[in-house]
Amino acid sequence: MRPLTVRLARNLSQPLTLLNWWQYQRSRHPANDVILVTLPSAGTHWLRTMLAQALIESYDLNERIQSIQHETLIPTFLDKKQRFKYNENINIPRIQHSHAPYSWLFRRRRILFLVRDLRDTLVSHYRVAQPRLRLPEDFSAFIRGETIDRRRHHDLKSRIQFLNSWSTGLQKSYDFKVVHYETLRTNTYDELQDILSFIGLEPLTSKQLSQAVEVGSVGNMKKLENENSERPFQKVSGSPSKYQDYFNENDKNFFTKEASLHLKNVFGYDYSTW
Template sequence: MTNSPSTLFNRFKNLTTSIKYRRSLPQNHMVEDIFLVSYPKSGNTWIRFLIANAIKVHYQIEREINFFSIDDIIPAVQGFTNLKPQGPFGLTELSRIIKSHAAYNPYYYRTILIVRDPRDVMVSYYYYLKSCCRITENYPLTDFIHHETYGVDAWVNHTTSWFYTVKPGQIVQLFLYEEFIQEPVKQLGQLMNLIGLKIEESNLVKAIELSSKENMRKSFKQHTSTYLTQIYKGNFVRRAEVTKGQELCDEDKKIIEEKTKDIAKIIGYNY
């Protein structure tokens, strides 16, 4: 029996949709996987260090958490490739925790979503892309905010996708970067509970100390590859502060606030 044009079209559409989402999935994806999701420069790497150090201290594991080891302990998502089947540090009792910057994905059944004030995100992302030469040194910040791929519209699309598209059965837990800065012990404790570990407060404090921006800056200098050192001008860990877009001019700040106001209000940001 010959398939109708509409049937063939739907099959093609379903195939392309599946490929789109599987680009941000490991090939050996498991329902139990926990995805640590954020828009770039929203604190994802810092949270990875916090989680890894909390697990390390809890289990008394003798392994340094640095910019080399973190990708083995809490790897970034690699589409169409396999990741180690065990959880962090090879622990089978823990689910894998996988870093991702992807927009909404229906195959992410357990997601920890990290959101940061878009005004600070734009500034941090701008300097990051300049440091790794993905935009020119003299590229204006104002133009960056309007950039189709990196700018504020991209932030809005990414963030709203996680608030408006979630299907039944998916678990998405929201954490704000600013609350991690203000109350790191409380926030890290809540996050670790979601992962399935109740960590003593003294161990949370130790994990936070190990993950300080000073220690992370030192680690970046010591453990990045020669290749990264050649292409990256500066330190991956910049100010790591809550400034509400302090470096922005009034006009740029107003543009960001206007474009993000609807989703920002839902999240809890009041401009």
């Protein structure tokens, strides 16, 4: 995410764009708006893809998933230019995505909150970003934030800050549902059905639900990414992170201490054992 000062400067320099975005956000009652909030590297593209296909199946939309971005079906909340294509049809739930920490903009909205074991998210992000962003080859330096542009690189401190902000923020939402990546991975069909029910989509048949899961499969998402990007970022990984292979003993001690001292809500994870 861009620094706050940069975002404020852009908003002030483009007041009409900001006004149009604010009117668009207010075009629906916040309680009828769903924000998909995800911890970076927690399975964002996977869940967004399944949700996008579920929208298509549930409302028989004349759409086809051709990318892992989904700007018109599940736009990014704070992107001032992205819009939900079917916003005028209030019968279709509007789902927007955000990686942002909690702020007053999210108050009284329904929140779908996707989390994953912090250790896995660190390794997953590092594996994807290190070759392209030229992060230090030393994983230990990465998790400690010993890089330029720490917020962009999502080190341990910034992830703890993100979770802490939402630990409080969820209580200020109209309604919320916490989804664990690990449960979604092991019980995809049932979890996805529960998610769709929370969002308020029309019920899917078994065939439609299977189609949504298939579109979100690793093989299909890798194909979409490679076919629709000049420089694939390789966001889609078919193998688990195996964080034990990356954390040395000093890293484990550092992580355990930081989580114990600063993390307000572990969201069901046990960070005291490895």
